[in-house]
Amino acid sequence: MTSSSMNSQGSKNNQSKSPCLRIIPLGGLGEIGKNTCVFEYGDDIMILDAGLAFPTDGMHGVNVVMPDTTYLRENQSRIRGLVVTHGHEDHIGGISHHLKNFNIPIVYGPPLAMSMLRGKMEEAGVADRTTIQVCGPREVIKVGQHFSVEFVRNTHSISDSYSFAVTTPVGVVFFTGDFKFDHTPPDGQPSDLARMAHYGDKGVLCLLSDSTNSEVTGFTPSEYSVFPNLDRYIATAEGRVMVTTFASSTHRVAMLLELAMKNGRKVGLLGRSMLNVVGKARELGYMRFPDDLFFPIKQIRDLPDRETFLLMTGSQGESMAALSRIARGEHQHVQLKTSDTVIFSASPIPGNTISVMHTIDKLIKLGAKVIYGKDKGIHVSGHGCQEDQKWMLGLTRPKYFIPVHGEYRMQVLHGKTAVSMGVHPENVLVMENGDVAELRPDSLVQGSPVKSGVELLDSSRTGVVDTRVLKERQQLADDGVITVLTPISTDGVMVAPPRVNLRGVITNVDAKTMVNWTEREINWVLENRWKQLVLKTGGKSVEVDWIGLQREVESGLSRRLRREVQAEPLILCLVQPAPGGTRAYKPQLDQEPDKRQVVKKNAQTAPKATNVSVTNKNSNTTTDQKIKSESNSEEMPSGRTRRRRSAIG
Numbered sequence: 001m002t003s004s005s006m007n008s009q010g011s012k013n014n015q016s017k018s019p020c021l022r023i024i025p026l027g028g029l030g031e032i033g034k035n036t037c038v039f040e041y042g043d044d045i046m047i048l049d050a051g052l053a054f055p056t057d058g059m060h061g062v063n064v065v066m067p068d069t070t071y072l073r074e075n076q077s078r079i080r081g082l083v084v085t086h087g088h089e090d091h092i093g094g095i096s097h098h099l100k101n102f103n104i105p106i107v108y109g110p111p112l113a114m115s116m117l118r119g120k121m122e123e124a125g126v127a128d129r130t131t132i133q134v135c136g137p138r139e140v141i142k143v144g145q146h147f148s149v150e151f152v153r154n155t156h157s158i159s160d161s162y163s164f165a166v167t168t169p170v171g172v173v174f175f176t177g178d179f180k181f182d183h184t185p186p187d188g189q190p191s192d193l194a195r196m197a198h199y200g201d202k203g204v205l206c207l208l209s210d211s212t213n214s215e216v217t218g219f220t221p222s223e224y225s226v227f228p229n230l231d232r233y234i235a236t237a238e239g240r241v242m243v244t245t246f247a248s249s250t251h252r253v254a255m256l257l258e259l260a261m262k263n264g265r266k267v268g269l270l271g272r273s274m275l276n277v278v279g280k281a282r283e284l285g286y287m288r289f290p291d292d293l294f295f296p297i298k299q300i301r302d303l304p305d306r307e308t309f310l311l312m313t314g315s316q317g318e319s320m321a322a323l324s325r326i327a328r329g330e331h332q333h334v335q336l337k338t339s340d341t342v343i344f345s346a347s348p349i350p351g352n353t354i355s356v357m358h359t360i361d362k363l364i365k366l367g368a369k370v371i372y373g374k375d376k377g378i379h380v381s382g383h384g385c386q387e388d389q390k391w392m393l394g395l396t397r398p399k400y401f402i403p404v405h406g407e408y409r410m411q412v413l414h415g416k417t418a419v420s421m422g423v424h425p426e427n428v429l430v431m432e433n434g435d436v437a438e439l440r441p442d443s444l445v446q447g448s449p450v451k452s453g454v455e456l457l458d459s460s461r462t463g464v465v466d467t468r469v470l471k472e473r474q475q476l477a478d479d480g481v482i483t484v485l486t487p488i489s490t491d492g493v494m495v496a497p498p499r500v501n502l503r504g505v506i507t508n509v510d511a512k513t514m515v516n517w518t519e520r521e522i523n524w525v526l527e528n529r530w531k532q533l534v535l536k537t538g539g540k541s542v543e544v545d546w547i548g549l550q551r552e553v554e555s556g557l558s559r560r561l562r563r564e565v566q567a568e569p570l571i572l573c574l575v576q577p578a579p580g581g582t583r584a585y586k587p588q589l590d591q592e593p594d595k596r597q598v599v600k601k602n603a604q605t606a607p608k609a610t611n612v613s614v615t616n617k618n619s620n621t622t623t624d625q626k627i628k629s630e631s632n633s634e635e636m637p638s639g640r641t642r643r644r645r646s647a648i649g
């Protein structure tokens, strides 16, 4: 069952000209995170969820990963609204960022998610860029001319989670959002099975369903299944109890607060998101606990250990989170004691396993008792396993099926589950981000894809980190940087030895050899490429493509280092242009170079570009002095050199 086989079949027997619903996932497929889906019919675009993802290894300095939203930016005049299933970051985390880039007139969502979103929008300074409308169970909203969306309650690890029954001109599309079937959810609000079945009866044309746990057999246990286990560990703890979980798992957080109360402990909350989520959930009535259950963390020393319960962030080993700081002995108020019990009530997201294990090691080293791992029964997933997925398929009985929210193999397996439930294999479409599904009452085919990919945001969340920057950061991290500063005259000769500096480069090549290699590369470029690099010669004036020359030297040296020492440091070559007629420096290749050729205390600055032209006729003292002074300051910012061009040319 592949997407291509299904589609070629589909395209043969469809009326490709009749209007269709276009379903375009921009994020969340082939991955866990940044769920963003577009429904499009005629002139209407509706967005379903808009999440973010967290960086993987190698994305240095990247804090947040967003889907490429070029398609939405280009079609923003047609965006009628955004509907949100629930308040997890992978479903709402992108919204405040998108609002800076394109217009979303209105956002509909459940109370808790909308309250969290409001906080994020205020923080990002975009609170006035859209209207937020809170929706409840079985509420139906109209988005644009062609969509009406019913909020159908489901159960997940956070309160207030919904599936959508979207009525479109081609039929009903059921969009599950994240779900499992929890018949005893901690907030007492079970899934609206009746409504799901109602739509199944009426006829669901297409189902888009959560694939997260499609590799896991059986049912996902109820949230309450962890209650007795957590209770046992908390009840038998001798000293303080510290528990870490996702702040956004509000069901778990509520249970932990209940357990603290039951065991006569007062709760201190640590970590911004924990304080934030608990505050909002209490405000909205999702967590009903008396104020005196909580104590301000500053007063931790006034409380007996047996009565202390700390609920904190850091379940994923995030280095700045409360638990990680405690593990490093760097927390302002909490120092670990050997009598402490630390409970990890969360399982690590695949990419975080190593940092979680490191945190656990540190805690154990400090003498704490640490409870973690699958066998302890202290964590349960918020996503349905195969049997839950079958339930969803059984209730909605769709004609077409698109597995979403999961990595590729999970989507494929989920597709197989659908087939085992009676969906025709030709009617299952495994999509990737940016693919376009064209849905008509009697066909589901793939159209030409739209631009998709990632936008990486740095820690300031303002700058987009492009792939080139990321590659450079990776090179810096892996092999360091080599800077080369070389004065070259407009006659195309080296007028002084190059200065070569290594930062973070590990090599057994000595400085002499490095300078020697550099001189060879520069010489080679001057001898073989100079003609192409001289852009214009009118009369006595010469204009040189200095940037091109720098690139030639960089790639030559880069190739040589790859060949000679199997390293790929970032190479930054800067040419100091010297006037024509300056006496040439003759490198003594293959002989012992002068030791002074390597200047060690160089280059804390990284000039960007030196697109300079120097004319022969201006090789007077003033120009000489300028060049000299700039070489002394070891800095050639582009602005300054450009100014020089106008002064000279």
Ligand SMILES: [Zn+2]
Residues within 6 Å of the ligand: 086, 088, 156, 178
């Ligand atoms: Zn979720």
Ligand SMILES: [Zn+2]
Residues within 6 Å of the ligand: 035, 088, 090, 091, 178, 405
């Ligand atoms: Zn999710």
